Structure formats: C-alpha cells, structure tokens
Amino acid sequence: MISILLVDDEPVLLDLGSFYLTQREHFTVDTASNGKEALERLEKRPYQIVVSDYDMPYMNGIELLREVKQRSPNQPFIIFTGKGREEVVIEALNLGADFYLQKGGDAKAQYTELAHKCRRATERRQAQDQIRHLARLYSLLSRVNKAVYQIRSRDDLTKEVCHIAIEQGGFKAASVCMLHPVTNLPEIVAYDTSPDTLGKTTEPFLSPDSVPTLHTLKEDRFHVCSDNRRYPHEESYGRALCTAGFLTSASFPLKVSDGLIGALTLHSDEADFFSEEEVLLMMEITESLSLAFELMAQEREKEQVADRLNMMLSAIESDNDAFFLIDIKGTIQYANHAARRITSDECTDFKSHHYNISSTGLLTVEDIHRLAAKRKEIPITDDGLNANNPSARSQEQPGLSVRSFEHDGSQFFLVHLRQDRS
CATH class of the missing domain: 3.30.450.40 (GAF domain)
Structure with missing residues (x-):
C-alpha cells in the first residue's frame, strides 16, 4: 500500500482527492488542512508521499516542502495546485519536489494523473533507497572484513x-x-x-x-x-x-x-x-x-594450552622422575634431565637430532600407543619393557605411564618413568 498525506486548506478538495485516490488499489490517504498539521502528522508516522496544495494560509506549499526536506531529504513530495506561475514551478523543483501538477479540468483525469505520479515518485524513491542502502552496506561489509583480518x-x-x-x-x-x-x-x-x-x-x-x-x-x-x-x-x-x-x-x-x-x-x-x-x-x-x-x-585456547604446557615442562625439568615428550611417530620432542641421564645423552638436544623413543631401548612406538589407549601403568625391568615376563615382574623397579594429549592439531604423548622411592 502507498500511503499518501494530502494537504489542502479547502475541505471539499480534501474530500474529493481522498475519494478518487482511495478508489484505486494500493492507496491509503490521510489529510491535513494546513502545513503545521501536516508536519505534526509526519512526526507521528511516515508517509510514502506528501501531496500538497501551494496556496495555503500561514505556510504555503513551498514553505512546507522546504521544511519537510530539511527534516527528511528523501521524502517524495508533489505540489498539486491551481497556481501555475513559472517561478513557483522552478522553486518547487529546485527544492526537491518530484512533480508539479496543476489542478483543473476533468476531476477523474487529473486524479488519475496524480495517482500515476504518486506511483512513479514512490517507486523512484524505493529504487534510490535500495541502491544507496546496498552501497553503504557493501562498503560496511568490505571495511568490516578488512578489520577482521587486521x-x-x-x-x-x-x-x-x-x-x-x-x-x-x-x-x-x-x-x-x-x-x-x-x-x-x-x-x-x-x-x-x-x-x-x-x-x-x-x-x-x-x-x-x-x-x-x-x-x-x-x-x-x-x-x-x-x-x-x-x-x-x-x-x-x-x-x-x-x-x-x-x-x-x-x-x-x-x-x-x-x-x-x-x-x-x-x-x-x-x-x-x-x-x-x-x-x-x-x-x-x-x-x-x-x-x-x-x-x-581458538587462539586464546591455544595460548592457554601452550602456557600450561610450558608450566608443566618447567615442573618436569626439575623432577627426579624421567619424562619424555614424543610425537605420534615416536620422535622425542623433549626429555628432562632424568630422562637424558637414563639414555646416557644428558647433553643431547633430542628434538634437533630427531631421536626416536625406540632407540632408547626402553619401549617401542607400538608400546606407546597401546599404553596410551589403556591409560594404566605396567612394570618395566632392567631389560626394558617386559610386562609379560613372569620373572621380570619380580624384578620391577620403576613404573611406566603414558598419557596422550593434543596441541595445535597434533597428538603427543607424555611418557613418565617413576623412580623407585622405597
């Protein structure tokens, strides 16, 4: 529905205009008898188009047009008057009126023309609004996306x-x-x-x-x-x-x-x-x-995990138990001082030399995966991992535990060899 505010100081013309316009589909009409009343109505609700007479007391159509455009620059507006002076037409169009129509002649024909102009003015406003809004929002989207990456x-x-x-x-x-x-x-x-x-x-x-x-x-x-x-x-x-x-x-x-x-x-x-x-x-x-x-x-979570990992490694480094940190392939990423002492490589940088846990003779990569899945301790003997050897169980000294965890999308294992404190 196209909402119209019809402004005229002559009640008969208001009634006539309302009658002809509301006979057509998609039109609703409210009326105002002067410019002040029209402005009050516009403050309370929007109208898709304002149609105003020119010659009115207190505030003429041009003055009303100027005030409306100051408040809402894109408001469609038609001057519909019996006055046909050229200077009035020029001023109305310069102030942003969409059309200037002159009253007179056959009433049905002139209101048919007015209805046509109302449709054209509102359609043009809608098209302009959409183009302007979309341009603003696409620009907003571009700037936001840039900010997101920066x-x-x-x-x-x-x-x-x-x-x-x-x-x-x-x-x-x-x-x-x-x-x-x-x-x-x-x-x-x-x-x-x-x-x-x-x-x-x-x-x-x-x-x-x-x-x-x-x-x-x-x-x-x-x-x-x-x-x-x-x-x-x-x-x-x-x-x-x-x-x-x-x-x-x-x-x-x-x-x-x-x-x-x-x-x-x-x-x-x-x-x-x-x-x-x-x-x-x-x-x-x-x-x-x-x-x-x-x-x-996700970045904050990674940082928190990294902080916890660093704290854990700091505590592990000073522990008397042996700890190895290995990746999914068994490569030793870290070994504390007790672990380096067990492997007789106390000064070795395991990570840079790509040592595999299997090379220590303590256990294999397969043992690591199996123990991590079971999440339980088994004994280890002087000969290495030998949990199925009955004679070896009687000689068990430290205990072995393996725990798996993920960091930065990769899986790691923490191998803990507990020293016998009895």
Whole structure:
C-alpha cells in the first residue's frame, strides 16, 4: 500500500482527492488542512508521499516542502495546485519536489494523473533507497572484513566495527553487547554515535536493555523495529527513540560455534531502512564477525594450552622422575634431565637430532600407543619393557605411564618413568 498525506486548506478538495485516490488499489490517504498539521502528522508516522496544495494560509506549499526536506531529504513530495506561475514551478523543483501538477479540468483525469505520479515518485524513491542502502552496506561489509583480518583483539575489533557502522554505514548509533562468560548477563562492550547525536540522550539505546537487543538475545535471531513511530514500544521509550532521531532500530546475533555470545545493534534515522536484501547483508557482516570471534577464541585456547604446557615442562625439568615428550611417530620432542641421564645423552638436544623413543631401548612406538589407549601403568625391568615376563615382574623397579594429549592439531604423548622411592 502507498500511503499518501494530502494537504489542502479547502475541505471539499480534501474530500474529493481522498475519494478518487482511495478508489484505486494500493492507496491509503490521510489529510491535513494546513502545513503545521501536516508536519505534526509526519512526526507521528511516515508517509510514502506528501501531496500538497501551494496556496495555503500561514505556510504555503513551498514553505512546507522546504521544511519537510530539511527534516527528511528523501521524502517524495508533489505540489498539486491551481497556481501555475513559472517561478513557483522552478522553486518547487529546485527544492526537491518530484512533480508539479496543476489542478483543473476533468476531476477523474487529473486524479488519475496524480495517482500515476504518486506511483512513479514512490517507486523512484524505493529504487534510490535500495541502491544507496546496498552501497553503504557493501562498503560496511568490505571495511568490516578488512578489520577482521587486521585486528586480533576482540575489544579492538568491536570498537572498530561500531566506528565503521557510523562512518561507513551511515548509522546514527551502534553498539556491541556480549553475554558474560560466567554470569551470562548482557553487557555493552563497545559503542559509537554519529556527531549529530551529541547532546541528545542516547544511553537507553546503547544499553543491553534496548528493545531490539533484548529480543535478539532472547530469541537468538535478528530483530528489526522498522519504524519506531509505529512499533509498539513502551510509550516513553518509543518517544525518546524518535526524539533522538532513531526511526529504525535493529539487532543481529553474534555467535561462536553456533552458540549465541552477543548482538550487534544499529539505529538509523531512516524509517523502514532494512529490506530483505539488506537484512541478508547485515547477517553476512555479523557472520564475518562471528568467525573472527571464533578464531580469536581458538587462539586464546591455544595460548592457554601452550602456557600450561610450558608450566608443566618447567615442573618436569626439575623432577627426579624421567619424562619424555614424543610425537605420534615416536620422535622425542623433549626429555628432562632424568630422562637424558637414563639414555646416557644428558647433553643431547633430542628434538634437533630427531631421536626416536625406540632407540632408547626402553619401549617401542607400538608400546606407546597401546599404553596410551589403556591409560594404566605396567612394570618395566632392567631389560626394558617386559610386562609379560613372569620373572621380570619380580624384578620391577620403576613404573611406566603414558598419557596422550593434543596441541595445535597434533597428538603427543607424555611418557613418565617413576623412580623407585622405597
């Protein structure tokens, strides 16, 4: 449906225009008897096109056009009047009117022409909006993808994304809300606003309690408030949104391994900002962010594993028991001082010389895999691993245990030879 605001100071012409236009499909008409009333209606709800008379008291059609364009530069507008002065036509078109139509003649024919012009103006606006929105969002996607590859800190990336949304996407406000890993409570970790929002109260819309953010975190899906003037917000909240100039509000989920971790929330000064294609582009942007967060989480996990491994190796180095760290092929990656003493290679760098555990005479690679699978100790004799030899069991001295673990996508084994402390 094409929504029309018809403005004229003559009640008869308002009734006539409403009658002819609403007889046609896909038209709804509201009326205003002067420019002030028209502006009040536009503050409460959007109209796809404004059709105004020129000669009205207090505020003529040109003055109304100028005021409407200052508030909403892309609002379609038609001057429909009985006045045909050339200077009025030129001024109307220079101020951004889509068409200038003159009243008179057959009523049915002139309103048929007006309906045609209304369709053309709204279709042109829709095409222009889509091109402009898509260009902004593709640029936003490009900048976000570049940031994803360049920034390795989650905090820095979320701040940069909010900044890009304002600078490149043309949004009025942007925030990233994350669920706390322990409490699972939402908290704002980054936000940004456009320069023209300075002095306006924006805190309620950059908080985890903002309406689209709450819906996204609750339902694990995107949520769009297409027009905050019509959306069923709590009255004071909706009024504050519109006062701040936020006509469209939307939130999109952020995930790691298909688990919800937060939301990206955006506010625009344009009503009905997101078409289906634009929503899909925003989902692509948040998927890029989600992938970046997942890779960061994997990097942090690797670093934590590496830290734990280093701590373990430091403790092992000072232990009197012998420890070997070997890879899946049996190559010795590390041996502590006790292990080097057993193999009579106390000064050898096993890793650089590619020694295999089999060369120590203690056990084979096959033994390592079998013991790791069983995860239990067996005795070892002076002759090496000989668990099936009854006479060897009576001579057992230390114990042997093997544990496997993964690090950086590879499997390793920790071989522990316990010394006899009896």
